[in-house]
Amino acid sequence: MEVIIRPGDTLSYFSSLFRLPLNLIVDSNPNINPDKLNAADKIQLPGYVKVPYTIIEGDNLWKIADAKNLTVDTLLLLNQNKEEDQLKVGENIFVPEKMVTPFITSKSPCDYKSLVKLINNFKRVYPFIAVNTIGSSVLGNPIQEIKIGKGAKKIHMNASFHANEWITTIVLMSLVNKYLLSLTNGALMNGIQAIHLYNEVELSIVPMVNPDGVDLVLNGPRSNLRDHVMEINEGSDDFIHWKANINGIDLNNQFPANWDICKENKQKKAPAPRDFPGDAPLTEPEAIAMVDLAKNNSFDFVIAFHTQGEEFYWGYEGFEPSESENLAKEFERVSGYHAIRYVNSHAGYKDWFIQEFKRPGFTLELGKGINPLPLSQFPQILKCAEGIFIAALNY
Structure with missing residues (x-):
């Protein structure tokens, strides 16, 4: 989440304000000198995203902060062009939201x-x-x-x-x-x-x-590669059990650790969906x-x-x-x-x-x-x- 530094702000203050380890903030901003922050510089705060919030009747920054378990200054930091008496019903401000759920799920494969x-x-x-x-x-x-x-x-x-x-x-x-x-x-x-x-x-x-x-197994071949991989796959268009790279070479048989013994032991002597260590x-x-x-x-x-x-x-x-x-x-x-x-x-x-x-x-x-x-x-x-x-x- 990007924020703009105000006069007097420090990374230590941001660490306390957002309950983040200081070194994560420092490491998120490798081009910023933590001891010489300049007003109007932009920095990244990890683990947060900005989300819009629509003002309703009776809202003020203190009420919004209390409802969302935030401090008022987090809202002031994200909305530096807003004053308390300028909030208008129907307009949007930004609210910081801490990420607490993962991006990835197990509902589908990952190509x-x-x-x-x-x-x-x-x-x-x-x-x-x-x-x-x-x-x-x-x-x-x-x-x-x-x-x-x-x-x-x-x-x-x-x-x-x-x-x-x-x-x-x-x-x-x-x-x-x-x-x-x-x-x-x-x-x-x-x-x-x-x-x-x-x-x-x-x-x-x-x-x-x-x-x-991985893409071949999950999505099938690109049209310009179909003939090539089907030949390696002995004419089959079923690639679900394909193990090799796109050249038909088993990448985990490719390393110089008694490779010659591996080559000799493998039945596959040419590009294949699995177990061919290459030439x-x-x-x-x-x-x-x-x-x-x-x-x-x-x-x-x-x-x-x-x-x-x-x-x-x-x-x-x-x-x-x-x-x-x-x-x-x-x-x-x-x-x-x-x-x-x-x-x-x-x-x-x-x-x-x-x-x-x-x-x-x-x-x-x-x-x-x-x-x-x-x-x-x-x-x-x-x-x-x-x-x-x-x-x-x-x-």
Whole structure:
């Protein structure tokens, strides 16, 4: 919510007036010197939106403020061109409204267009977050990263490596939405002050690694791609179980962690809806973007959200550090999921991260059933994932 600074205003005063942590206001205004505010400058206040209110007979600012549990000065700040004796029946003023409900719901799947809209809403209402483009998909869709927090500990989470696992995007974005609401409403997350997590952790989120594949599963192919993807799909126009990117390459088999063994073990030797690792590691722009992201940041650990199995994998070829086991035990405790150290699998993002950096990496297999999992599972999946999300931030 944008407001105009008046003579004598300070960010500390706004923090008290709107019951917001001061550092969230500071981080929402990176181009403003908090010690040298200038009258008429515009600043952003996170967690609020301006809503119109129509004046009725008998209204005054004090009466409106009391009815909406606000202070009069919040109304004066938002309506600096209005005087008390100038209020006229039928005209509109602006009233600040604190966001207390999430943007995202589980009522429908989230394709790439819906994700972009959601990210834009997050950025508008919670301007202390950063949104970066880390690369592009085969079809040129920007792959976006959300960053939250200013702490020394750096954690990365991602979702929708696999197209038919699109529910992971909704789960991860729902967790982010709850975190943002907790920050601006002074709420606890599993008994922990959200602002404490914000101050301790820099959280990196890539909510949709494979936007082209997700859109194919949810919306079908673009007309100019129909012949191409139907050929990969053995002539079928049913793409519900498609797992790969738009080139028919499994993005989670694209990483240089014993890729040659992965290639040998896979039955698919050409582009396919699933399980083809490509003709070499890191041929696909989505995989390259994820490698560059890890190399350009010093993540303490990473978590990749997948489906299904109600289990997670945390080791790779003995490269995992000792702290991985402690994290795995905690994730197992809070989620009820089964922790598995080793599986006969190579060339995954988690595998490569552990091998490359000797730091913890996890692949979560949310829910249980046949992919794509139905939205009816969302509440239970979210509950289990939330325990891991908060345990990761608080570790």
